[in-house]
Amino acid sequence: MSKILVEITNLKKKFEHLNNSITLFDNFNIKIKQGELVALVGPSGSGKSTLLHILALLDDPSKGKIIINGKVTKDLSDIKKDNLRRETISIIFQDNNLLTDFTAIENIMMPLIIRGENKKFIKEKATEILKNVKMVDRSNHFPNQLSGGEQQRVAIARALIAETNLILADEPTGNLDFKTSKEIFSLFLKLKKLKKTIIFATHNRELANRADYKLFISDGVIKRVNARH
Ligand SMILES: Nc1ncnc2c1ncn2[C@@H]1O[C@H](COP(=O)(O)OP(=O)(O)OP(=O)(O)O)[C@@H](O)[C@H]1O
Ligand SMILES: [Mg+2]
Incomplete structure (x- = not known):
């Protein structure tokens, strides 16, 4: 039996606006x-x-409890949240992915620099991972010199080097062509083999169906749905 990495209990998120409010989900429970x-x-x-x-x-939920890697996240101080994130979570999001003052390879090296690992080792590892995401010839470009898809690939490379147990990706293949999307997805499958947990939002049905299962969110309800392989 695999260990539970994320436990969500009775989770609710409601946004209050001036005249109305929207409940995105309520009473959501899952063990991942x-x-x-x-x-x-x-x-x-x-x-x-x-x-x-x-x-x-x-962001904070309106109600409910989240346990990540055995830690209850509610009421953690900002510093403790930062630590938990650094040690356990990699984020591949739609925007604000990269540090703008650093090159592609420096962005990829960052998680290990923060952890204080050996510089030479970090550089070698980053170079290897750049090959994996087919970005070797862009390694010294700054983020504003990269296309959206290339930036996305650097963010994925950064998640790969960090080797965190949880990877959260928001439309990681959104800016990518079909072939590159498939390549990125195959990197996810590699991470899965290494026992990493990946939660990715996508509008791509084919890739969603290749996951272990889907969480379908609509009209305030999240349902677990089996993926068709
Ligand atoms: N800070 C906020 N304040 C109020 N409403 C918000 C806030 N952030 C998001 N929303 C609303 O919550 C809803 C969900 O937004 P969210 O970005 O999570 O959707 P999504 O499923 O990721 O959509 P997409 O597929 O377009 O990326 C939207 O209706 C949005 O307008
Ligand atoms: Mg979105």
């Missing part, structure tokens, strides 16, 4: 195990990015 590849699907505006932000500890 190590090594599971989970697709988050649902129409635009249903709450996929919001749920990922909450799991990344970048």
Whole structure:
């Protein structure tokens, strides 16, 4: 039996506006195990990015409890949240992915630099991973010198080098062509083999169906749906 990495209990998110409010989800319960590849699907505006932000500890739920790697996330101080994120979570999001003052390879090296690992080792590892995401010839470009898809690939490379147990990806293949999307997805499958847990939001049905299962979010309800392989 695989260990449970993320446990969500009775989770609710409601946004209050001046005259109305929207409930994106309520009473959502799930246990996500190590090594599971989970697709988050649902129409635009249903709450996929919001749920990922909450799991990344970048936004608070309105109600409920989240345990990540055995740690109850509620009421953690900002420093403790940062630590949990650094050690356990990699984030591949639609925007604000990269540090703008650093090159592609420096961005990829960053998680290990922060952990204080050996510089030479980090550089070698980053170079290897750049090959994996087919970005070797862009390694010294700054983010504003990269296309959207290339930036996305650098963010994925950064998640690969960090080797965190949880990877949260918001439309990781959204800016990518068909072939590159498939290549990125095969990197996810590699991570799954390494017992990493990946939760990715996508509008791509084919990729969603290749996950272990889907979480379908719509009209305030999240349902677990089996993927068709
Ligand atoms: N900070 C906020 N304040 C109020 N409403 C918000 C806020 N952030 C998001 N929303 C609303 O919550 C809903 C869900 O947004 P979210 O970005 O999570 O959707 P999504 O499923 O990721 O959509 P897409 O597929 O278009 O990326 C939207 O209707 C959005 O307008
Ligand atoms: Mg979104």
